[in-house]
Amino acid sequence: MDAIQYISKRLLLMIPILFGISVLTFFISHTIPGDPARLILGPKADPVIIKELQEKMGLNDPVYVQYGRYVSGILQGDLGNSTYTQQAVVNDLKRYFPATLELTLFSMIITVLVGIPFGIISANKKDKIPDQITRFAALIGVAMPAFWLGIILLLFFYLQLGVLPGAGRLDTWVSPPAHITGMYTIDALLTGNWPVFQSAFIHLILPGITQAAVTIGMITRMTRSSMLEVLRSDYVRTAYAKGGSQNRVLYGHALQNGMMPILTLIGMTFGHSLGGSVLVESVFSWPGLGKYAVNAITYLDFPAVMGVTLLIAVLFIFVNLIIDIFYQVIDPRLKYE
Amino acid sequence: MVRRIFSSPLTLIGFILVFILLFLAAFAPLIATYNPLEVNFSNKLQPPSSAHIFGTDEVGRDIFSRIVYGSRISLKVGLLVVVISFPVGTMLGAIAGYFGGLVDQIIMRLTDIFLSFPGIILAMSIAAALGPSIENVLLALAVVWWPWYTRIVRSSVLSIKNAEFIESSRALGAHPFRILFKDILPNSIAPASIQASLDLGFVILAAAGLSFIGLGAQPPSPEWGAMLSSSREILREAWWAATFPGLAILFTVLGFNLLGDGLRDVLDPKQR
Amino acid sequence: MTLLEVKDLKQHFTINKGFLGKKTTVKAVDGVSFSVNEGETLGIVGESGCGKSSLGRSILRLIEPTSGEIKYKGKNITDLKGKDLKDLRKEMQIVFQDPFASLNPRNTVRDILEAPLIIHGVGNRKQRLEMIENLIGKIGLRKEQLSNFPHEFSGGQRQRIGIARALTLNPKLIIADEPVSALDVSVQSQVLNLMSSLQEEFGLSYVFISHDLSVVQHISDRVAVMYLGKIVELAEVDELYSNPQHPYTKALLSAVPVPDPKQKRDRIILQGDLPSPVNQPTGCTFHTRCPMATAECKTIVPELREKSFGHWTACIHV
Numbered sequence: 001m002d003a004i005q006y007i008s009k010r011l012l013l014m015i016p017i018l019f020g021i022s023v024l025t026f027f028i029s030h031t032i033p034g035d036p037a038r039l040i041l042g043p044k045a046d047p048v049i050i051k052e053l054q055e056k057m058g059l060n061d062p063v064y065v066q067y068g069r070y071v072s073g074i075l076q077g078d079l080g081n082s083t084y085t086q087q088a089v090v091n092d093l094k095r096y097f098p099a100t101l102e103l104t105l106f107s108m109i110i111t112v113l114v115g116i117p118f119g120i121i122s123a124n125k126k127d128k129i130p131d132q133i134t135r136f137a138a139l140i141g142v143a144m145p146a147f148w149l150g151i152i153l154l155l156f157f158y159l160q161l162g163v164l165p166g167a168g169r170l171d172t173w174v175s176p177p178a179h180i181t182g183m184y185t186i187d188a189l190l191t192g193n194w195p196v197f198q199s200a201f202i203h204l205i206l207p208g209i210t211q212a213a214v215t216i217g218m219i220t221r222m223t224r225s226s227m228l229e230v231l232r233s234d235y236v237r238t239a240y241a242k243g244g245s246q247n248r249v250l251y252g253h254a255l256q257n258g259m260m261p262i263l264t265l266i267g268m269t270f271g272h273s274l275g276g277s278v279l280v281e282s283v284f285s286w287p288g289l290g291k292y293a294v295n296a297i298t299y300l301d302f303p304a305v306m307g308v309t310l311l312i313a314v315l316f317i318f319v320n321l322i323i324d325i326f327y328q329v330i331d332p333r334l335k336y337e
Numbered sequence: 338m339v340r341r342i343f344s345s346p347l348t349l350i351g352f353i354l355v356f357i358l359l360f361l362a363a364f365a366p367l368i369a370t371y372n373p374l375e376v377n378f379s380n381k382l383q384p385p386s387s388a389h390i391f392g393t394d395e396v397g398r399d400i401f402s403r404i405v406y407g408s409r410i411s412l413k414v415g416l417l418v419v420v421i422s423f424p425v426g427t428m429l430g431a432i433a434g435y436f437g438g439l440v441d442q443i444i445m446r447l448t449d450i451f452l453s454f455p456g457i458i459l460a461m462s463i464a465a466a467l468g469p470s471i472e473n474v475l476l477a478l479a480v481v482w483w484p485w486y487t488r489i490v491r492s493s494v495l496s497i498k499n500a501e502f503i504e505s506s507r508a509l510g511a512h513p514f515r516i517l518f519k520d521i522l523p524n525s526i527a528p529a530s531i532q533a534s535l536d537l538g539f540v541i542l543a544a545a546g547l548s549f550i551g552l553g554a555q556p557p558s559p560e561w562g563a564m565l566s567s568s569r570e571i572l573r574e575a576w577w578a579a580t581f582p583g584l585a586i587l588f589t590v591l592g593f594n595l596l597g598d599g600l601r602d603v604l605d606p607k608q609r
Numbered sequence: 610m611t612l613l614e615v616k617d618l619k620q621h622f623t624i625n626k627g628f629l630g631k632k633t634t635v636k637a638v639d640g641v642s643f644s645v646n647e648g649e650t651l652g653i654v655g656e657s658g659c660g661k662s663s664l665g666r667s668i669l670r671l672i673e674p675t676s677g678e679i680k681y682k683g684k685n686i687t688d689l690k691g692k693d694l695k696d697l698r699k700e701m702q703i704v705f706q707d708p709f710a711s712l713n714p715r716n717t718v719r720d721i722l723e724a725p726l727i728i729h730g731v732g733n734r735k736q737r738l739e740m741i742e743n744l745i746g747k748i749g750l751r752k753e754q755l756s757n758f759p760h761e762f763s764g765g766q767r768q769r770i771g772i773a774r775a776l777t778l779n780p781k782l783i784i785a786d787e788p789v790s791a792l793d794v795s796v797q798s799q800v801l802n803l804m805s806s807l808q809e810e811f812g813l814s815y816v817f818i819s820h821d822l823s824v825v826q827h828i829s830d831r832v833a834v835m836y837l838g839k840i841v842e843l844a845e846v847d848e849l850y851s852n853p854q855h856p857y858t859k860a861l862l863s864a865v866p867v868p869d870p871k872q873k874r875d876r877i878i879l880q881g882d883l884p885s886p887v888n889q890p891t892g893c894t895f896h897t898r899c900p901m902a903t904a905e906c907k908t909i910v911p912e913l914r915e916k917s918f919g920h921w922t923a924c925i926h927v
Contacts, residue, residue, distance in 0.1 A: 020450030025462070032466040136347075139598075143590035145542055147549050148565055148583030155576055275455030279546050283569075294550045297465050309454065309462040317453045501711035505774065508669055509725045510698035519724070523715045 003329055010321060021313050026070050029306045030063075079310070080303035084296060089307035092292060097311070098182025099169060100281070100288030104273045105183075106204050107211035111269060115216040116262065119223020123231060124250060134220060141217025146276050150210040150283035157206060165203050167285035174199045207284040211276055215269040222265045230257050260327065267323040271316040345602065351595025354588050361408040369402035373559045382575050392577035395570065400578060403559035404585050410560045411589060414475050415541040421479040423533050426486025427526065433487065434494030434525075435517055445491070448484035456481045457543055464552045471560065474544050474553040482536065486529050493525035531601045538593030545586050561586050611683075612814050613645040613668070613782055618677035620660070620667045620838075624887075635886050637663035639838035640677075642913070645782070650808070650815040652829030652846070654822060654861075656883055660838040661818045665784040668816070669703055670694060681782075699729060702775035706787035708767035712759040718745070718770055719755040725777040740777070747810075748773045748803065765796035769803060776811065784816045789824060801828055822865050826850055834858045837886060837894040840913055844920040854922040856901050893924070901926050 037053040038045065058066060073079070079089035122134040158166035169184055170176060177187040177196045185204065188197035230236060239249045281290035289308050296304035361368060371389075377397035385392045391400035433444040451459070460477040467473035497503065498521060506516045545562030547553045554560030556567060561582040568578035620638035637660040645651045655661050667674040670689070679687050686697055705711035712721055719741060726737045742752050748769040759767055768788060775783055785804070789797040805828065807813060819825050825832055826846060833843040834857065842855040853859045860877040879898045884890055890897045896906035905925060913923040 016446060017449055017453055020446065021453060024450055024454075024459075028462050028466050032463065033468075139347075139594060140587075140591065143538065143542075143587055143594050145545060145562075145565075145583055145586045145590070147546060147562075148579070148586060151565065151569065151572065151579045152583065155572060155579065159573055271455040275457040278457060278461060278550060282550055293461065297461070297469075298551055302465065305462055305465045309458055312458050313454045316455055320453075501705040501707055502713045504666075504671060505703065505705065505711055505771075506713075506724070507671055508698065508703045509728055509774075509778070510695040511724070511728050515728065519716075520713055524713065 003325075006328055007325055010325060014317065014321065017317060018314070021310070021317075022071050022074065023067070025306055025310050025313075026067050028309075029302065030059075030066060030070070033302070074310070079307040082296065082301050082304040082307075084299040084301040084304065089303050092304065093289065093307055093311055096287060096289050096292045099286060100274070100277050100290060102183035102185065103204065103207055103211060103281070103286060103288060104270065104277065106185075106208040107215065107273055108266070108270060110208055110212040111215040111219055112266065114212070115219030116223050118216075119220045119262075120227055120250070120255065122220065122224045123227035126228060131224075135224070138217040138220040138224075141213050142221070144213050144217070146210055146214055147279040147283050149213055150207065150280055153206050153210060154283070164206055166206075169200060169203050169287060170196070171199045171203075207280050207286050210283070211273055211280045214276065215272055218269055218272070219262065219265060223262055226259075226261045227255070233257075263323055263327055267320045270319050274312050274316060345599055347595050348599025348602075351592050351597075351599060354592025355596055358408055358412060358589055358592060361405050362412045365405050365409055369399075369405040371399035371402040373398065373403040373406040374557055375399075382571065382578075384575070385577055391581040392575065394564075394568070394575070394578050398557075400564075400581055403564060404561065404581060407559040407561045407564065407582070407585065408589075410471060410554060410558065411541045411544065411586075414471065414478070414544040415537045415593075417475055418478045418482060418540045418544075419533050419536055422482035423486055423529070426483035427490045427522070427529055429483070430487035430490030430529070431494050431517055431522055431525070434491040435498055435513070435521055441491075444487065448487050451481065451484040452488075454481075457546060460543065460547060461550070461552060464547055469552045469555060471544075471548070471554040471558070474547045477547075478540055478543055482540065485532065485536075489529045489532055490525060493528050494521055497521065497524055527604050531597055531604060534600055535594055535597035538590035538597075541593075542586060542590045610647050611644050612647045612649075612681070613816075614678075614680040614683075615644070615668065616642050616678040616680070618642070618664070618667060618679065619675045620663045620672065621675040633887050636660075636838050636889060637886060638667060638674075639889075641835075641838070641840055643833055643840065643843060645814050645816060647781070647814055648808070648812055649830045650817050650828055652825035652832040653816060653818045653835060654825045654832060655820065655835035657820055658883055658886065659835045660886070661820075661835050662786055664835070665703065665786045665816060665818050669701055669784055670697070671703075695729070699778040700780050701782045701784065702778065702780040704768075704771050704775050704783060704785040704788045707791050708764050708771055709759075709791075711771050712767060712774075714759055717756050717758055718750075721759075721770065722755075722774055722777055725774065729778060731778075744773050744776060747776075747807070763796075764792050765799060768792060768796075768800050772800075772804065772807070776807065779811070781812070782814045782816070784818070786818045787820070788817075790819065790821065797824065804828065822861060834861070837884065837889060839894065839923065840921075841895065841923045842921065843913070848920055852920075854916060854920065854927045855924050856899050856926075857895050860900075 037050050037057060037059060041050055041053060054060065058069060061069075077090050079093070081087065082089050082092055085092055118134050118138075122131045122138075125131045154166055157164040165171065174196055177184055177191050177193050177200075180187045180190055184200035185197055188194070188200055236249060277286075277288060277290035278293055279290070280286070281288045282294045285291065289312065293305055293308040295301070296308070375398060377393075380389075380393055380397035381395055383389050383393040383397070389399050389401065391404065393399055394403075429444050429448075433441040460474070460481045463477035463480055464474050467476065503516060503520050506520050511519075544553055545560070545565070548560050548562030549566045551566065554563045556563055564582040565579060565586075568575070568582070571578055618638055618641045619636070622635045622637060623632050624635060639660070641664060643651065653661050653664065663672065666672045668679055670679075670686070674687060677687070678685060681697065681700065689697055716724075719738075722741045722744065723737050726732065726740065731737065732740065741755065745752060745755060750766065750769065754762075759770070762770065768791075772788075788804070789800050792800060801824065804815070808815065815828070817825065817828055829846045831844065832846050832849045833840045834849075834855065835841070836857050842849065842853065842858045844852075849858065850862065853862050856877075860879050863877045877900060880900075881898050884894070884897060890907075892905075892907040892909055893899070893902075893911050896902040899906065901924075903926070909925055911923045911925045913921050916922050916927060
C-alpha cells in the first residue's frame, strides 16, 4: 500500500474521532451544567428571561435534535456567541489563536534545541556526572508547576532586574505589524520591520522559557532512553567494531533511529504546550486562547470555554496525525498497517 | 526489595519528600503555628521572620500555616482522583485486552476520544461546566485520567494473554472472569501501578493549575494553586507569598516522581 | 478401545492484511484424521510450523476448529459448549512446552494445583489439600514445597508441576505439547520416565507432540508424521522407524544422528525451506522439496492410504 492510501485511511479514521469529540463537548456543554441557559445568564438572572432563553436555545427539544443543531452549527463555523465579549466565539478564536500559536511554536523550538542535545549527551555519558545533572534537571523540569516558574521569572527578570518585559506581546509604544500570519515576530520579519521584531521577540522570551521548561524535561528523558536503546543495539556495536568514530556512530547511525519515538513525543508535547497555554498565558497576560479561556471562566462565559476546548482538541489531533504520517513515510520498517 | 528501592539516593529523597507531605497532612493542627484562615491586617505583608517563617500575605495570614493545611487538600485530591480513575481504567483496559474484538474496539475508541484533548483543557471545560469548586476539579480530573490506565493495562494484558499459564487455565475450564482476576490482572498491573504513583504528583499539579485559573479551591481556602493565584496581586511587595506555595507544589510532585521512578527501576529494570 | 477419534480436522486462520482487508488463510491443520486408543501413546512429529501444536489445541477446543469432527469415547465433542465443555475439561488435559511460561508466577504451587479442583467444585478445602499432597508425592516433590513459587524450582521440577496440574482432575487423555523440548537432555529422560509410570498408574492416553524423533520413538506406541498441516505417514513405532515409506519420513530419519560412526548411511538432504503455510504448494505439498517428485505430484493431492497392515502413507509413488 502506498503513502496516499495510508493518508486517506488515516483521514477516514479521523471521522469517528471527530464525531466522538463532538459528542463529548456536546455532553459537557449541554448536559453537565443542567441548565445552559442559567449558565449563560448567570446565577442571579430573572427566571422569566431564563425561560425565554431556554425556548430560544431549544433546550426543551429532544437531546438528539439539540446535538444535531450543535454539530451543524460547528460545521458552519458557528460556536455561539461569547457572553463576555459579545462577539461570535469563532471571531474571538481567530483573533487570539495566532498569539497562542506563536508562543507554542517558539517554546517547541526551544524544547527541541535544548532537550534533544541534552538527551543525547546524557545517553552518551550514561551514569557519569553530565548524565546525573541532566537527569536531575529534567526531573525538576517535569515536576515544575509552569505557572509558578512564570511568576518566579517575572519576579526576577522583570521586577528585580528589569531586563525583560512582564506582560503582553509588544511594548506599549510599538504598534503591531501588518497582519499576515498574526504572529508578530514572523509578520515583522516578513515586512522587514526590525524594531517591531525586537520588541515582539523579547516579549516571547519569558513565556517561551516558562512554557518550554516542562516539555524540555519530557523530551530530554525520552531522547535519553530512546538513544540508550539504540546504543545497546547490535548494529551500533557493529558500527563501532568497524572502527566508526564516536561522532559518526552517534549522529549517523544512532540518532537517525532514535529519532522515531522522539518525533511522536514532540506531537504529545505540542498538546501539552497548548494545554499549558491556559496557565502560562494568564501569568504573562499573553493575549492568546489560554488567556481568553481563563477570562471566560472568570465571567462564566461558557460558549467561549467550549470554543477553546474544541479548537485545541482538533488542533491536537491534526498535529498528531501529521506526525504519524511523517513517521510512517520516513520509517521504512512500518508498512502502513 | 526494600533495600533495592532505597539503594538509589534519589528514591530515598523521593520517599522523604512524600513522607514529609504525609506527615504535614496528618498532623497539620499540631504543626501549623497559626490558624490558616485567621485575618490580621495589622500584620499583613510581613517578610519571613522567626514569627512567620514564610511571611504573611495581603491580609496578614501566616503563609507557613496555610501551606501546612494546604497539604491536606492536595493530598486528598491526588489520592481520590487516582483511587477513582485507577480501578475504572484498569478494569476497562483488562477487559479490552483480554476479550478483544468489538468490546476492545469500543473501549479503545473511547480512550482515543478522551486522549485527543490535552488533559488540562478537558478537565478545565468539565470543571467549568460543573462550576468552580475543589470537588468538581477532583471529579473532572478523574474523568480525564482513566484512559491512561486503560491503555497501559491493555498493552500489558495483550503481552501475556497468550502465555501458556493462561491457556492452561482455559484448558482447566476456568471462567473467563476467573482468568481475568486470578491470572491476568495480577500479572499485568505493575506498570499501571507505577504510573499511578507518578500520577499522584501530576494530579496534584493539575489540580493546583486549575485552582490557579480560578476553577478549583476558592479563596480563602489555603489551596496551593489558589494561594499562588492571589499572590500575583502582591508580587511587587511580597516575593515570599508566591515563592513558598510554588515550592510546596514542586517538592510534592518531585517526591512522587522520584518514588515512582525508583519503583519502576526495581519492578521493571528494562526501562532504565 | 478407541478413546479419541479425529476426522478430517481443519484449523485455518484468517489474517487481515492491509487497509481493504485482503484476507489470507493460513492452513495450520488441513484435513487430519487419526485415532487414539485407551492407554496408548500417539506420537505426532514434524518440523516447527507444521501445525502440530495447533492440532493439539484444537482437539482440546482451546481454539475452535474450522471444520471436521472430534469424537471422545464415541461422542462428538466438536460443538460442545458451556457446562458440557467444562465437564470435558476433566477428561482431557494439556502439558505445555515452556515450564517457565506455563505456571502463573504469582501463585504458589498449592494455588496452582488447587485451582482445577476449585474450578470444578471438587471436595472441601481439607479434601483438596489431601489430594494435592498425595499428588505432589507422585511427581517427586515434597509437601513443604507446596508453598513455594514457580521461580524457586528448576525447569524439570516445574514441568513436573505442570504434569501434576494436568492430573489433578483425573483425566483420561493428556495432550503433551513438546513437554520436554525446553529441558536439558539429562532432565528429559526423567520427565519422560515419570510420564510413562504415571501412564501405567492412571491408565492415561497421551498425544505426544514433538519435533524430536528420538524422544517420540522412546515414548510412543504409534507415530504420525506431519508436514504442512497434513499427516503424511502413520504407523506403529517400530514399523515406522525401521521401514519408513514416505520420502519426507525417510529424510527426517536419515538426519537423526547415529552413535556408531562406522555405520554407513545415506543421508537425504532436503532441498529448500519449509514453504510458508500461507502459500501452500499445489498437489502434494511436499513436492517442492521431494527427491522423488514427478510432474504428477504438482497436481494430484495424495490421500493417506493403508499401504500395509496399520501402516498409512500419503504418497502416490509408494
